[in-house]
Every structure is written in structure tokens, then in C-alpha cells.
Amino acid sequence: MAAAIGNKCVFCFQVIKGKNYRNLTSNESLNDFGIILKQINLEETGNACNVCVNKLNRLRSFDKKIECLEIEKSELLQTIKSLPGAVAKSKGGNVTPHGSKKVKRALESSPSGLTPKSKRTLFRTPRKPTVFATSTTGEKSLKVDASTSTCTNTLPTRRKFDVKVTVMYNSTERCKIITDSAEQTAIKAMMNGKGPETVLKQLSKCSKYRSAMAKCVSKDIIQEVSKLSKRSESDFKVNSENDLMNFKWEDQAKMIRTKVPTLAAIISCVIGEKQKSMARFVVAVGVMLYARCQLLNLLQFVLGLVLDSCGLNKEGLNIMHDLGLVVSYTSVHKKRKDLVKKQKVNIDQVITRFVERGQLNGSDNRHKTIEVLGDNLDITIAPTHMTKDNQRKSLHWFLTMVKQRRVTYEDLHIEGPVPEQPCVTMIPSYKWLPSEENMKSVLHNFKFHVACVLMKYVDVFKPLIDSYPEYISHPFLEFTKQKSVILNTNLIDESENSTQGMIKILQDVQDMTVPVVDGNIIQRVVFGGDVLTNERAFSAQQAMQNNSTDRDRLFGMIHRPEGLHQQFNFLLCIYQLFYKASSSMDTGSMYQLRNLINRRDVTGPDDVVQKFRPHQQFLEDVTDSYIVAACLDVMEEGCSNKNNIEFVEKISQKVMDCFNLGVTENSKSHENVQNSKVKEYKA
Template sequence: MATPIKKHERIWFPETDLCVSCSLTNKQRYYIIRTDMNKGPAFDVISYCFQKSLSIQENVGTYVCSHCFKLLNRIKDMDIRRAELYNKVMMSSQQFKVISVKKRGSQTPRTPRVSKLSDSRSTPHHRHPDMTISTEERSIDTIEGSFTKSTNCNNTTKPASTRSLFGNEQQRNLSTQVSGSFNEQANHTSTVNKDLDLAIPLSPTPSPFKNNKLKQKKDESSGKKQKLKQTISFRSSKLCTLMHPVVKALANGSVRKALTLIFNSSDITTKESSKKNIKSIIEKECQIFSKQSMEINLQKRETEDLENFDVTKLQEDFKNHAPFLWSCATQAATSTYSNTYNQIKVCAALCVIMQGRSRFLNSLQHVVGITMYNNQLQKDGFSVLAKLGFSVSHSTLNEKLNKAKILNENMMKSYQSNLAIASKSHLERVDTEHSYAVDISPSTMNDHSYSTSCSDLQHRSAPQGYRFNIDNLDFNIKVREMTQDHQNVSRHFTQMMALVDRVNSGSLTDDQPVGDLLEIENSEFLPTAEDNYTLRKDMIQVVSNILIEHLPSFKVFKDIYPSHFKHEHSAEMAKKSIVIPLGILLKNENKTNDMIEILQHLQQYVPGVRPEVEGIHEREERNPKMQAIPVGGDQLTCERIRGAHMARLDGDTPEERLEGLITMVEDFHEKINFLQAMMDRFYKPASARETGTLYQLRNVINRRNVVKNASADYHAVGSFIDLVTTAILLSMGFSGKYLF
């Protein structure tokens, strides 16, 4: 490997064009430190190999080639495995049996070797009666905990690879007898050329030395209990040959090696049995996961649950209830280059698999179906995705949308009933007090009192109000082959929604104006010095937020300086808006009859409205229980609403006259009009050579989608104006000039 340079307890490599391991050039590189000053995939393995901290700035661009990267990772894994096995051996408190084997002399008769298999022909009971054991054959020393030199023989023992772990008292006595007999016979040995120490397990068969009855040796100095070796019996010699490497790997603590030997076994029965056991584990986890009583997030298909859908919750369910299945899927999805996996993709794949097992586990498919529906996917597309398991079918999606529609209608009914109850209690209180409004004298109409005189009413407890918004939805259908009967079609629909008020204003009176217009001074509508000071303060806050966002030196003020304007209702306005979709009516608001039907459809959600039959029978000119709800839209929509009201002035009841709905102009096109005024004033093609103008900056940054008509591309014009404003403020900030 390349020799690194040590500097301040950190190392760095001087050559960035060569591999730090083999010092060769290779195109396939695993960077240690990337060019963006981030850690590369080879950072961990190089730090592990050198056992030193790496300097980041000096090692930018250093890399390891693909061959060395794989080799170093293999070395790292082997070293970690060696350390784990070493810790297991050192932490164990088992007793070893060491057999010291000496070379036989020429005069010593041969003794047949005992077979390791538990076969009846190899047991000592079938030994020839004239056969004896040589006194120079073996010598066994019992060593507890570690290997030392033999007391009866002048030889050094080698570390044993097999431990003696007898399981019962009979085998313990048997090992002691064998050890004592071998030690006695080893003491009479006179000629020894060379000693050889081996560690082998004691045979579970009965001892051949039945006549030698010696007492069991005890280690009084250590006081530790002796643990003896357990024996394993095989049904056949073939099975013993096949499973011997597996048992040996398990005895050494290498479970991974044992499983590898089983799966790579040449025996088909062993392979199939192991696969069957793994399948049973996965089957058990899937059965538990697919139970309807589990209450997992994959089973939650209601509208409220789909609104709060979160993929991380699905991941936690798989990790907790199906850990083996999750481990298999993550390992299959792990990239060989980055050694990482995408959790979202793994979770999505498992959701598709589980949906094929149980049709109730399809919350992810519902979310995908709704997303595709919002992005104009056709019916044929849903059928393809449903067959692949990625989405629900088109019919299932329609059922879910119908349930959502019913849910929205029930939500609107609840808001309507709450306002109706509040209106009824207010009328009862007014009848008791014999007063319909709060007395406001004209003399108090100073210092903006017309807007603050009823501020005490805003703090009264009242249910949340709401308003309606409608807008036209127009599109053209162009035919490819036009004939006399097959022409282009222009569709005009109306989209409706309800918005819940974040600031409660239901306690304000609607029976009288808050002030007399004749008594209000004209100066009340002109900006005062206080208004100018407030505007300047707001502009300072806007500019400060831009500087904090883009200049690194101002980042320290990010958590200190407020990002929003503070006012009386800041807490309410910080909440998320509640928008209730009311569907699309196939009505054209440009037609008076269609506009009347649209208002009649919305009037069913007005608090206190009476059914049509009840209103016909009563024929009252006024319905005190009905509370008017604003209907907002652009200028053209408000004009159509006023035209519908004029057409129904001759109605007999307030419901027929559509008095439950009042018009309100929404600022739908306010920003477009403001941008259009800016483009008309500052965007001129004749100023292409004048530095700093909008048209010159547009050409410099090649924003060709910016045109003078703001309504043609609203988002392009708006982002361009924001970009130019930010650039001008930042240039002034860099120059150090005062902005205000």
C-alpha cells in the first residue's frame, strides 16, 4: 500500500491520481474523500486498515481501485470475524482434553485404531481377548481452561481445536478412568524419539479399560466445574460424511459457514429441506402480518388514514412484525457499489407482495391510485397498474372517491348545524334583551374606532364560520377528424369549495353598519405617519429575511429574527387552512339559469335554511334563523351572482330569493394584476442595451418564457420578478450600502 504522510495525528496520501493500495491508475474508482469534501465509499475501510484518522482537506480526490476495494473489504470482514471468534473462545469456561501421542517403538505391537463411528463392529467389546494396549501408546493429560506442559511427558502440547464436553456423570467418570490409565502406562515409556500433541474428542463408546478402576480427578486449586463434551449420533455413514463439515462449523461458532454448507450441499434433500424451513419462517411472519386484528398501517384505508399516510410507519410495521422478511428484502435490494438500499423502494415492493396475499393490505395502492387520478391518468392506465399490483382498480377508486364525497358533505353539515345552533341561541338572547344591536354613538368615530368598536364581540365564543368559493372550469376538446357532425367542443363547468375561517368572526353583528359613512373624515382613508412607519418596518423585515437566507454570514440570525409578520391573529393564521371540496357541477356560470342552480346547490349548506316545501307553506318575508354565507369569486363571477339575485327578486320566501348567499370579491387575480402593472412600467424591449433593466436581465439569464403579458405565464413572471428583486438586494448587501 502507499505510504501515507502523518501530520498532527492524521494521515494523508500525496498522490491523488494513483490508487492508495496498489499505486496504479484505474478508471473505476472508489473515492476516500470526494471532491465535494464528503466521505466516499472507501473512507471506512481505509480508516480501519490504517487505524488512523484521515485528513479531509489533504485527501480530496484520493481513491481505491475496484480490485483493492473488494480485497480490503474482505480483509476487514475476516479480521472482524477473527476478533469475534477470539472473544468467544476467551469468554468460554470449558475444559479441554488433550491427548499426547508419542511415536511407537519398533518392539511395540500395533494396536488397531478405533473407528469414530458409533458402529457395533468398532466398539471395544468386540476386541480380541489376546489384544493388549501398549504401555508406550498414549498419554492423556487433563488441562483445565488452557494448555500447559504435560507432567508425565517432557513434551509441549499444541492448542486444541476440539473441546471435551461430556454431558453426564457416567461420561465424566469414563473420561477420568481413561485419562488415569493412559497416564500410568505413559510413565513406563523408556524410549521416545519425538512427541506429537493432538486434540481429539473422546469417544462416547464404553472404555476398553474395564478392569482399571481409578477415582475421578478433581482440580481442588481452581474449584471450577468440569464441562464435558456432548456426543452426536448419525443414522448412517453417508449422513455423517455429509453433515460432518456442518457440525464442525457449528461447533466452532461459524453459523454463517454452516448455513452456506447446507445451501450449497450436493444432497438435493438437504437443500429442499433447508428451503422449506425458510419458507415456513416467512409464511409464519406473513400470516401474523396479514391478520385483520393486527391494526397495521397497511390495512388502514379510510379517508382520514389516507390523508395522514406515511411510508415510515409502514417500514416500522415490517421491521416489527416481519423482521426476517424485511431482512431478506433489504439484502436483495442492497447495491454492490454503495452497499446501501432504498427503504422506500423496499417498502413499496413488500406492499405489492402483501397486497397479492391479502386484498385488505392495500393502503399504499389507494394512495398511488388517488395520486394518479389527480394527475389525469386514464382508465386504461389504472387497469395496467392494478394488474401489476401498484394501484387499485378504477372501480375501487371511484368507490373511495364517493366515500370521500359523503365525508365532505357530512363535514359541511356539521359546520352548518353548529352555526344554526349558535344563531338560534343568539336570537333567543336578543329577544330577551329586546335589542338587535349594540348602541354605537357617532361621537366615538375617531382614531379608527369604526373598525375597533366591536372588537369585544370577537372574543366571544362562537363556532367556526365558513365561506364558499366558486370559479369557472373551461376546456376545449379538439377533434382529429372534423366533420359536419363531429366538431370541436367547448366545456364550461363550475368548481366549488368551502373554506373554514381561521379567525372567528361569527359574533360580529350583521344588522347595522359599524359606522356612519357621512361622519367619517376623509383623512381616515389616507396613509398616516404611523402607517408609513409600519410599512417601512415591514420592508426591513422582508429584506432581512432575504439576506439571512442567502448570505452565510447572516445565518446566525435565522433562529432569532422572525420570518413572518406579527399581528393580533398570528397564531390563527399560522394554522393550516381547512378546505372542503364540494365537487364540480356541469353548469356554465355565464348562463343565468345555470347560475341560479349553482346557488341553489350551495344554499343547502346555509345555516337555518328551510326545506322548499316548508318555505312554500309558510310564505314568510323574513327568515330570522337563516344566516347569510359569503360566496367569493372573481369580478365576473360576482357579476353573474348579482344577476341571479336580480332574477329571483320576485320570490315569495328568502330561500327563493337566494338571500342565504351574498357576493364577495376574492383576490384571485390580485397578484397577476400587480405583476402586470410592474411589467407595463419596467419591462420594455427597447431597453435591451440598458444594464439593470428587466428586459436586459431577462436576456442575460436567458429567461425566454418571461413575456410582457403576466397572465400568459404567471409562474414564470412571478419567479423572474422575485429573482431580480433578490439579486438587487444582495448586491446592495455585498456593497455595504444602506438599504433604507
């Protein structure tokens, strides 16, 4: 110790730097640490570093706490001794609550040598009782014993306790003292009735148990994955081209959770359970399964075909194959040929059979008919270095597709023979007027849309939106929910910009899809496209009117604008009728509302096609505002039964009456017009 003076600490012998020390010979140090230095037999000389001084301060604080506890203990003992029962017992008598003396009965000693229960002191902590767990076989049982009471929840967990495990056999028993802290905590959790997650959580704190758990989980995953590579299992494998065509992320995720639940649970914990993470989850598991067995390549084939159609070259596909995301370039090329053969078979089943059936049976609506869709495909190639011979190239094709209708005449359940389809020009004009039944159906649909708008914006009706139907039901709902059969049929090397090219396109489409016998058209087919394509096709038909047969006059095509172009035309008509700059001072007009809410992206009928979405959204907002304003006008403030569907439909009908959409008056007026047209036609 004498060597640890000067610039060294007398306790740890570390060199003291600067003023980070305390002199033990000072009066203050002797008053604070004198007793402690005598207990450790250390001379009161030299210096101590700040770390050792902090330890001495902690020892001194412990002494103060012990003194306080001793004082509190003595005060508590004096209080208990002053109680009547303790005073009477100190005098040698046993006093009952009523004050009468009771003769003390001698107690027999316990055979085990333990103190009888009646002689145990009042403040003695009870021992943990022994628990026996009998196995189902009856051969052995388990007994867990805690040598002290510190294994219960009532005492701090930082205190040490010993756990004794006893295994009871039929004739003998085996005991073991558990000393590992993780094992002790796990057994304590079992004794306290905790769940298996809590027990395993305590065991996982030990490295050996953690590694053992990982090995057990790995074995389970290997057993699950090894079953998928068997020949009897067809999941995650490409058995036919239909598996590629019917691939869905939801089905793959569900199959993964069913076939490999352990692996799926681990990946889900890492990625998450959000809907947008479903594709990432399927890709992560698919790459692992493909690395395990290359026969599990359904996902890799789908991704490979998608990337190949997007223009990824051979080198890129090979890199993605090395990463396990796609199959090899050779496999993609072979599968692409198989898909082309499958497409030819589908075309033969849909188009060729339709044409042959029409040629044999004539125009028959009992079978599914087809529609043709087409649009131009233009590509311009600009050279990097333009010369006289190397100029800009403009390539033009025309892509045709065929869609099969899902609803046939037999699905309508109409009795009697199938009526013949008359020519459009031969249908009387009164047939185009809606009947009373048609008007009721349309007004019923109007009421549905009005009710949806009210439940969207009016706070009183918002709680009913979950109980109201999401869509209008109709008899063919199951048919329309099915996936449509759409086939890529041909890429014609002609341009629709010229009349001669459009005539060649119509001739190819008519020869492929329209049944013709001896130059006569048996059944016409709808030819859909954009507005410009329909105009050019109609002009091509007019240019062929001087030919002798219907086939040469291209009468097999019925022109119709498709999808978005129909909405273009309808929206253009609305803006041409109701959007006028002269109505800027008329409150409630479309032009006035446009200026009121500053919808600068709405410019009128001239830009409806170029800015379709803003014009459509503005029209929807104006219509909804009209409906809500009419609802607030007709709905009474103190009316009851607001929270039911019948009241919403009643208000919806009143709103429709405000816009002169009553069922009775309109249906009668249309019926009268129809009757008058019938009389004129017959006359």
C-alpha cells in the same frame, strides 16, 4: 505407454494437433525433465502436449524453490550455531549472560507424557489452548480444540486444519471432529472473536446451511404475516372511510417496518432506502400481503379509487385486480357509494350546521366560518365524422367547493363581547392606515427575509443558515399546520359565460351556504375564484340590484380573487410601475438588468399572466441582487463576530436603512397621518 507415441501425448493420451507439443527425446527436454521422468518411471520417448509440459515446468519450479529454501535454511542454521549461547551449549556447559556457569537441574517428566514447557525448542509453534464455554444451565459446556496450529490467523487459510468440538456434561463429555470446510471456517471465526455476520457468512457458503437459513427466515415471515390477518388486528385493513381519506405513504412504510420487520428488511435491500422508493416499497409489500389475505386491502382500495377517478374502465380494473394491485371493480363501485354518503354527512356537519347556527344566533364569529370556491368546467366533444345533425358539442358546468376556516374568534383570546362586523362602507378611512405596531411587525418580517437572502448568497454568512429559523413564527402556527377541511359540494349545470347562468350559480351557492331570515342576510360568505369569475359574479350582482330584499339582490356573496390570481395582480402592478423600456440606459433598473443578463423570457406587464413564473423569478433575482449589493456596501471588511446571528440581523437592519425602511421615521410618519385622519373624521 508405448501406444502413446506419434501424434498422441505420452501422459494424457490426447491427440496432439499442429505443433502444440514437445519432443521428450531432445537434449533440452532431457536436461529439463530427465529427473522428473525417472521419478514417475516413464521412458524418455515420445511427445508431450503443451498442457502436460506446463505441469512439468511447475514441478521443476518447485524443485528450484525447495533448493533455494534448503540453502537459506542451512545458512540460517550456521548463523544460529555461531551465536555464543549455542557454542557454549555444544561444549556441554550452561553459561549465564555474565559468563558464570550454572548447574543444570533435572526436570521431572509430565504425567501426561508431554514435553515440559522449559524443554520445548525455541522455534516450536505453540498449540491452541483448549477453550471451555459453559452454558447458563450448568448442565453442559463446549470445548473447541484444534489439532494443529493452522487454525490461527497467523498461517494461510488455504492449509487444512482439523477442528475438534467437545461438549462437556456434568459427568461425561462428547467429542466430534469437524471436517466440513464451511463449519471449520465458521468455528475459526468464533474462536477469533468475529461477529455473527462473519460466522453466518462462512456457513452460508455451504448449500445445506444456506437452505436452512432461508427456511428459518421464511418461518419468521410467515409468523409475522399470520398475525396481521387476525380479527383483532386492524392494520392494513379498511375499517372506515377515514382510513382511505387519511392514507399516507410515510405512515404505511412505518407500519410495515413495525409489523413485518423481516419482510421489510428484505424488500428494502432489493428496492433501496431512497425517499422516492418509498411508494414502490409500500406497493411491493402491499401486493404480497394482499396475496396472503384479501382482508389486507387498504392499499388496493386506495389505488382502485384513484384509477377509477382517472377513468380506468371495468376491464382495466379487473386486470389490475388479477395482478393484486387493486380490489375488484364491484368492491370499488360499492366503496365509491359509501364515500358519497360520507361526503353528504360531512357537508351536513360543516355547511348545514353553519347555516342553521347563523339563522338561530345571527352573525357569530365564535364558530368556524366557511368560504366558497368555484370555477368553470368546460368540455368540448368533437365528433369523428361531422354531419349536419352530428356537430361539435360544448358542455359547461360550474364546480363549487367549500373550505372551513381553522382560526376562530375564540382563538384570538380577546376579552369582552364579540364585536359586530360593520359594513365595509361604514368603516372610517383612517382605520385602513397601519399603526405603529403594524409597521414594526412588517419591518420585522422584512428583516427576516433580508437575513435569509444574505445567508443564501454571501459566503461569510452561509454557515449560519442551519441555525437560523426556517420560517416566521406566529401565534396561530399550530392551526395553520393542520389539514384544511375542503368539501366538493355541487356541480351546477350552468355556464358562467352568460349573465343568466352566473345569476343561477350565485342563487344556488347563496341558498346553500348563506344564512337568511325573512329575506335578510344574516352573515355574508366569501366567494373566491379567478379574476374572470369575480368580474362575472360582480356583474350578476349589479344586474339584480332592482330587487326588494338582500337575498334577491345576491348580497350574501363577498367576491375575492384566490391564490395564484392574487399574485397575478400584485406582480402586474409591480411591472407596470417599475418595468419601463425608457429606463434601458439607467443602471440598476429592471429593464436594464433584464438586457444585461439576457432574460428573453421576461417581456413586460403585457405577458405577466401568460408567463407568470419567468417574471416572478426575475423579480426575485433583482430583489436579491439589490440586497446583496447593499450588504457589500455597508459591511466593513475587518469587522469581527461575523459568525453569529446578531451580526447578521445588524447588517440586515443596515440594508433596510439603505432602502429607507427605518422603523422610527416610517412609524412616526404613519402615526401622524393616522392622527390627522382621526381629527378630520371627528370634525
